[in-house]
Amino acid sequence: MKTATILELSSRAGEIFDGSESVLITRRGKVVGVLQPLPRPSRLPLEVRRKLYAKASAKIARQLRAKGITEKQVDRDIEALFGKNRGRH
Numbered sequence: 001m002k003t004a005t006i007l008e009l010s011s012r013a014g015e016i017f018d019g020s021e022s023v024l025i026t027r028r029g030k031v032v033g034v035l036q037p038l039p040r041p042s043r044l045p046l047e048v049r050r051k052l053y054a055k056a057s058a059k060i061a062r063q064l065r066a067k068g069i070t071e072k073q074v075d076r077d078i079e080a081l082f083g084k085n086r087g088r089h
Contacts, residue, residue, distance in 0.1 A: 006032070 003024045025033040
């Protein structure tokens with residue numbers, strides 16, 4: 001099992017998760033979590049993927065609301081970044 005600090009995880013995530021080995025995460029020398037890379041995320045059951053998506057979406061929405069960012073602002077930023085015809089071929 002690999003070991004990484006939170007700082008290392010944020011700066012070298014790609015390297016740390018290279019492979020299938022679990023990673024023990026520490027903060028100030030104390031264990032705060034264990035992360036298991038998913039070599040094939042698409043093999044997770046659909047219901048699990050839906051729950052993960054819902055939780056991540058809800059967290060992002062709370063963070064945006066806390067900062068006073070509206071859905072319209074996000075839409076404008078996405079359009080500015082990708083253009084109005086994004087996803088159309």
